[in-house]
Amino acid sequence: MSKFVAFKTLAEMPELPVSEARMSWNKTGSWRSSTPAHRGKLPPCNFNCPAGEDIRGYLDLMKRGKVAEAFNLLTEKNPLPAVCGRVCYHPCQTDCNRQSFDTELQIRSVERLIGDWGISKAYRPELPPVGPHKVAVIGAGPAGLAAAHYLRQRRVSVTLFDENEKPGGILEYGIPSYRLDKDTLKAELDRVLDGVEFKPQKRLGRDMELRDLAGYDAIFLATGAHKSKKMFVSGEDTKGVESGLGFLKRINSGENIDLNGKQVAVVGGGNTACDVARSACRLGGQVTVLYRRTENEMPAFAEEIEEMKAEPIDLEFLVAPFKIESTGNRLKLSCHRMELGEPDEDGRRRPVVVEGNDFDMTVDQVFAAIGEDPDISFAGGLVYNADWTLDLSGVEDNLRDKLFIGGDILPQPRTVPHAVASGRMAAEQIDAFLKGVPFEPAARVTEVAGAEDVNFAYFSRLNAARRAHLRDELKSSSDISAAADEANRCLSCGVCFECDNCYNFCPDLAVVRTPGGYRANLDYCKGCGICAKECPSGTLGMQGGRAV
Amino acid sequence: MNDRPDYEFCASHDLYGHTACPGCGEKILFRHVLDVLGPETIVVAPAGCGAVTDGVFPHSLSPVPYLHVPFGATPSAAAGVRAGLEKSGRSHVTVLAWAGDGATFDIGMGALSAIAERNENVLYVCYDNEAYMNTGMQRSSATPTGSWTTTTPASRLKEEPKKDIDAIMAAHRIPYLATASPAFLDDLKAKVKRAREIKGLRFLHLYSPCPPGWKSDPSDSIAIARMAVESNVFPLYELYDGRRLRITYRSASVPVAEYLKLQGRFRFISDEDAEKMQSEVEKNYAELMSRHEKSEISKI
Ligand SMILES: Cc1cc2nc3c(=O)[nH]c(=O)nc-3n(C[C@H](O)[C@H](O)[C@H](O)COP(=O)(O)OP(=O)(O)OC[C@H]3O[C@@H](n4cnc5c(N)ncnc54)[C@H](O)[C@@H]3O)c2cc1C
Ligand SMILES: Cc1ncc(C[n+]2csc(CCOP(=O)(O)OP(=O)(O)O)c2C)c(N)n1
Ligand code: SF4
Ligand code: SF4
Ligand code: SF4
Numbered sequence: 001m002s003k004f005v006a007f008k009t010l011a012e013m014p015e016l017p018v019s020e021a022r023m024s025w026n027k028t029g030s031w032r033s034s035t036p037a038h039r040g041k042l043p044p045c046n047f048n049c050p051a052g053e054d055i056r057g058y059l060d061l062m063k064r065g066k067v068a069e070a071f072n073l074l075t076e077k078n079p080l081p082a083v084c085g086r087v088c089y090h091p092c093q094t095d096c097n098r099q100s101f102d103t104e105l106q107i108r109s110v111e112r113l114i115g116d117w118g119i120s121k122a123y124r125p126e127l128p129p130v131g132p133h134k135v136a137v138i139g140a141g142p143a144g145l146a147a148a149h150y151l152r153q154r155r156v157s158v159t160l161f162d163e164n165e166k167p168g169g170i171l172e173y174g175i176p177s178y179r180l181d182k183d184t185l186k187a188e189l190d191r192v193l194d195g196v197e198f199k200p201q202k203r204l205g206r207d208m209e210l211r212d213l214a215g216y217d218a219i220f221l222a223t224g225a226h227k228s229k230k231m232f233v234s235g236e237d238t239k240g241v242e243s244g245l246g247f248l249k250r251i252n253s254g255e256n257i258d259l260n261g262k263q264v265a266v267v268g269g270g271n272t273a274c275d276v277a278r279s280a281c282r283l284g285g286q287v288t289v290l291y292r293r294t295e296n297e298m299p300a301f302a303e304e305i306e307e308m309k310a311e312p313i314d315l316e317f318l319v320a321p322f323k324i325e326s327t328g329n330r331l332k333l334s335c336h337r338m339e340l341g342e343p344d345e346d347g348r349r350r351p352v353v354v355e356g357n358d359f360d361m362t363v364d365q366v367f368a369a370i371g372e373d374p375d376i377s378f379a380g381g382l383v384y385n386a387d388w389t390l391d392l393s394g395v396e397d398n399l400r401d402k403l404f405i406g407g408d409i410l411p412q413p414r415t416v417p418h419a420v421a422s423g424r425m426a427a428e429q430i431d432a433f434l435k436g437v438p439f440e441p442a443a444r445v446t447e448v449a450g451a452e453d454v455n456f457a458y459f460s461r462l463n464a465a466r467r468a469h470l471r472d473e474l475k476s477s478s479d480i481s482a483a484a485d486e487a488n489r490c491l492s493c494g495v496c497f498e499c500d501n502c503y504n505f506c507p508d509l510a511v512v513r514t515p516g517g518y519r520a521n522l523d524y525c526k527g528c529g530i531c532a533k534e535c536p537s538g539t540l541g542m543q544g545g546r547a548v
Numbered sequence: 549m550n551d552r553p554d555y556e557f558c559a560s561h562d563l564y565g566h567t568a569c570p571g572c573g574e575k576i577l578f579r580h581v582l583d584v585l586g587p588e589t590i591v592v593a594p595a596g597c598g599a600v601t602d603g604v605f606p607h608s609l610s611p612v613p614y615l616h617v618p619f620g621a622t623p624s625a626a627a628g629v630r631a632g633l634e635k636s637g638r639s640h641v642t643v644l645a646w647a648g649d650g651a652t653f654d655i656g657m658g659a660l661s662a663i664a665e666r667n668e669n670v671l672y673v674c675y676d677n678e679a680y681m682n683t684g685m686q687r688s689s690a691t692p693t694g695s696w697t698t699t700t701p702a703s704r705l706k707e708e709p710k711k712d713i714d715a716i717m718a719a720h721r722i723p724y725l726a727t728a729s730p731a732f733l734d735d736l737k738a739k740v741k742r743a744r745e746i747k748g749l750r751f752l753h754l755y756s757p758c759p760p761g762w763k764s765d766p767s768d769s770i771a772i773a774r775m776a777v778e779s780n781v782f783p784l785y786e787l788y789d790g791r792r793l794r795i796t797y798r799s800a801s802v803p804v805a806e807y808l809k810l811q812g813r814f815r816f817i818s819d820e821d822a823e824k825m826q827s828e829v830e831k832n833y834a835e836l837m838s839r840h841e842k843s844e845i846s847k848i
């Protein structure tokens with residue numbers, strides 16, 4: 001830094017007016033009345049991903065061409081990118097700040113392409129050797145898979161039990177193969193289960209009891225929700241009436257089912273109902289979906305409903321069957337017409353019967369798909385409270401402390417990424433438990449960067465033609481470079497992407513680039529606010545006062 | 549940190565502590581022009597904000613010699629420095645004349661025409677903040693129609709159009725002329741680089757936001773500069789030998805009103821004048837476009 005030069009006598013003055021020092025003694029920071037600062041906001045995509053993926057982070061790596069790094073960062077939080085890239089309902093895309101500008105980032109397609117890249121490269125991150133601890137995981141659905149995978153990566157020796165022949169849970173036996181093909185699933189699960197011992201066809205409560213697992217240092221229960229809800233309709237046990245989930249499991253187990261020329265009624269409006277209806281349609285059935293409310297209230301994911309509507313499937317809304325009778329080899333279904341009344345506890349309008357409007361229909365087959373409940377009839381001492389939380393007080397003392405639970409068995413949203421998150425969290429928790437240290441979940445930033453934080457002047461809009469085809473193109477693309485192109489559109493909401501704008505535009509050269517990020521040199525920053533306004537990502541903001 | 553090299557020259561020479569107002573455009577321009585030109589440069593600057601905010605005697609912000617010269621004498625002084633360098637065998641040194649619009653469009657006009665006609669080997673930069681800002685925002689011949697200044701108050705806004713300095717300089721058939729903006733730094737730096745490589749009189753007309761003079765928010769300086777370009781009020785182009793023209797940035801042609809509304813100096817402009825400004829801008833841009841298309845170097 002240059003010193004301030006002051007002449008005390010005329011003799012000290014140079015003969016010519018020549019400068020003797022620079023200006024850096026002049027700390028112009030004292031002029032400032034507001035100060036640039038990192039806002040620390042989270043991108044909405046990251047905020048909304050149930051699995052907790054650093055989406056913005058891997059999009060950034062993708063646009064720099066670092067696919068392996070992107071794969072690693074993604075799979076730090078979700079070991080199933082090829083699966084989720086196909087079946088996740090992508091809440092990450094819902095609030096993408098690009099939406100109001102042109103079209104939201106096609107994050108799920110990018111995720112799929114990264115997952116498929118991992119498969120095509122047979123990419124296997126190195127496994128650390130196992131340590132002294134052993135954990136039993138019951139249930140090989142997404143929750144159990146994630147727990148087993150992350151425990152193994154934390155050097156724990158894992159045995160994964162499942163009643164079925166193959167791992168995957170709903171992924172293998174529920175979701176139809178036209179949405180998630182078996183080759184992809186198998187390839188992904190091979191990687192996820194690297195180093196994990198998988199024991200198929202072991203049902204807890206039949207082939208073993210909870211107390212048989214006492215030799216393990218911890219137990220993770222993730223048996224899902226498989227008990228189809230009863231319709232409470234007279235005659236629902238009649239031959240020709242089957243649970244939707246049972247039907248899907250038969251198809252997925254390779255059974256040959258022919259519904260050619262058959263009239264099929266599917267009762268329900270959730271994801272299972274959609275999968276059942278579309279599967280039955282593919283097997284030749286003439287399908288009618290009966291739902292007691294309207295399309296608005298359907299609990300199925302919006303995309304599922306759209307895709308179902310694109311197929312030759314009849315949708316009958318505001319209809320509820322109340323009686324099923326056998327008429328020899330067919331079924332008579334008696335139904336009420338319904339209307340929507342007052343909203344119930346979950347805010348959806350309650351269906352009420354419209355008197356005197358009942359009607360009958362004749363079908364060959366009925367699939368009940370009105371939802372599933374968890375089934376814990378296996379587990380000694382484990383019972384549900386009225387709110388579906390689990391009461392462990394009846395479990396034997398030596399087991400209770402080391403029992404951990406996750407996935408659909410808990411009252412949490414029933415989705416693959418939620419199940420994955422609970423499995424991963426369980427792995428972290430169990431790891432802490434095994435090491436005897438307290439478990440501290442990472443603090444979450446909850447302030448989200450909105451469109452108002454982004455400076456759109458630095459991004460260009462897609463033209464209308466590209467916009468119209470973007471979603472479909474990416475959905476069907478199998479080229480990893482398409483993922484990089486798409487990642488290029490990311491606005492990096494709330495997170496610095498080292499564009500240098502703040503550094504370049506500061507009139508006072510008061511922004512310093514350090515390996516840890518960009519910060520204002522408060523000795524000189526005059527608080528003009530240009531850096532914050534020209535920050536494309538909204539990382540920088542101005543805060544009142546002359547912070548020093 | 550990204551892999552880009554550091555912009556050593558200014559960053560490593562402590563370009564801090566100057567006395568320009570918060571959000572000053574001139575200082576953004578100065579550091580980037582100097583970054584391109586590097587240490588082998590002599591600055592020749594007349595009275596005006598640029599020179600005054602460079603420091604208080606005996607201190608200077610500038611990491612290269614910075615010669616303060618009388619208001620109207622920049623062109624002549626620069627030519628003199630050039631001659632001195634040639635005589636002492638230092639012809640590789642760039643002479644950078646760094647003058648405001650008052651110094652360029654008005655009081656230095658005669659001398660500027662003289663060095664242009666003689667094609668003196670000088671890089672002449674006019675940072676144009678569209679008024680005599682250092683002495684308190686008096687109008688200059690660079691002030692646009694409809695603008696408020698202390699000598700064109702709300703009751704009598706500036707009526708005359710801005711002087712077309714670029715056309716005047718082009719008429720001298722100087723080897724290189726370019727307009728540039730602090731909002732488009734890559735374009736600006738590329739032009740400074742090209743100018744440095746050319747011998748003779750090179751004229752750069754740089755758009756220079758001035759928050760206190762334009763009654764704009766200091767944080768808006770770059771946004772305004774960007775709008776000036778996007779609305780074609782200040783199109784970006786370069787001109788070789790006064791004839792071959794190349795537009796270097798295709799603007800989005802946003803309405804001029806978008807540009808005006810960010811600045812208090814245009815608060816009193818009549819709708820009629822604003823419309824006139826819009827149609828003038830369109831006419832000028834169409835003319836530039838047709839010259840661009842006719843030019844054999846028009847590929848952007
Ligand atoms: C038809 C259908 C379609 C769906 N589609 C989607 C979708 O597109 N996207 C989405 O995000 N979510 C979807 N879901 C929800 C999602 O599949 C579940 O939320 C998720 O699979 C739950 O994971 P989990 O690991 O908790 O349980 P599950 O996937 O159910 O896995 C539990 C495993 O434990 C086994 N098991 C059960 N009891 C025992 C026992 N006693 N002993 C040993 N093993 C046992 C089960 O057989 C199963 O293999 C769908 C659900 C259904 C039913
Ligand atoms: C011969 C002379 N007349 C007047 C002045 C007073 N004066 C100093 S700076 C200035 C304004 C300069 O305006 P401009 O060239 O546009 O530069 P700016 O201050 O706007 O950057 C004036 C009028 C002077 N220094 N010398
Ligand atoms: S633009 Fe990028 S960071 Fe922002 S929400 Fe969309 S995907 Fe996330
Ligand atoms: S641009 Fe520079 S002076 Fe202005 S607020 Fe940012 S750091 Fe401070
Ligand atoms: S302006 Fe660019 S470099 Fe600076 S904080 Fe924002 S994103 Fe990062």
Ligand SMILES: [Mg+2]
Binds near residue numbers: 676677680
């Ligand atoms: Mg001026």
